[in-house]
Amino acid sequence: MAAKIIDGAACGREIRAEVAAETARLAAEGTTPGLAVILVGADPASEVYVRSKTRACHEAGMHDRLIQLPGSVTQDELFGAIDGLNADPEIHGILVQLPLPPHIHPKAVLERVHPSKDVDGFHPLNVGRAFVGDPRGFVPATPAGIMELLRHERIETHGRHVVIVGRSLIVSKPLASLLMAPGPNATVTLTHRHTVDLAQHTRMADILVVAVGKPGLITADMVKPGAAVFDVGTTRVPDEKHAKGYVIKGDVDFDAVAEKAGWITPVPGGVGPMTIAMLLRNTVEAAMRVHHARTKGERRRMGV
Structure with missing residues (x-):
């Protein structure tokens, strides 16, 4: 008997619809989820994947930002771009597209992304949290x-x-x-x-x-x-x-x-389609955490 073919595209569409609804709700309350992608060099496969992520962000109503850097970029220059995104309140999720040029150390780069914006789930803190079942960690x-x-x-x-x-x-x-x-x-x-x-x-x-x-x-x-x-x-x-x-x-x-x-x-x-859908879900979750923290802070200042 032939196997049932699992339609990841259909399941992914369901999740992306849920993400779009949550994005709209957050945006109405003043927080639009934002995802930034850093692409280093001109790897054809990476470029295709990044375009699909950008398109998915648009469809979900998210704010997206693509930072393209030449393959000759230094590691310190790449760190500078990541630091800028870490400090940007409009960006809730950051991912650095792999693979990176040989002269850049992936481990050091992935550790540079702040854990609260590491929607790829590659930072050691998130890896550890996911391993022990801590819900604060983002799962890849x-x-x-x-x-x-x-x-x-x-x-x-x-x-x-x-x-x-x-x-x-x-x-x-x-x-x-x-x-x-x-x-x-x-x-x-x-x-x-x-x-x-x-x-x-x-x-x-x-x-x-x-x-x-x-x-x-x-x-x-x-x-x-x-x-x-x-x-x-x-x-x-x-x-x-x-x-x-x-x-x-x-x-x-x-x-x-x-x-x-x-x-x-x-x-x-x-x-494949599930990977992008879950990335968007992680980004919305990151934005939701920021939104709830800000709302809680505003209420505290108002004495509510």
């Missing part, structure tokens, strides 16, 4: 999107075995923490490129998440019948037959695995 958008899809599709996680292929701080490790937390209560196995006999692990997964950026890595013989398969991979593969000269491929052999799995996300149209 992609793992948050996968959790939302699990809820949307009513895929049971309680006591289930989740195998994650990949060990990144952006997707795999925060997702493992979210899945093991009280509520989801999943048992999680993290695998990576040094794992011996990867297929032995993936075949045990009730839920399989793949996030390594290697097209076609997961084949049908590596998947348990009826498993829920989430493909996070997005790799440009040259294709002269396509108008753009390339196609986007995931880490899963979609056609073959779809005949064996119970659920599967397509690439594109699966996890």
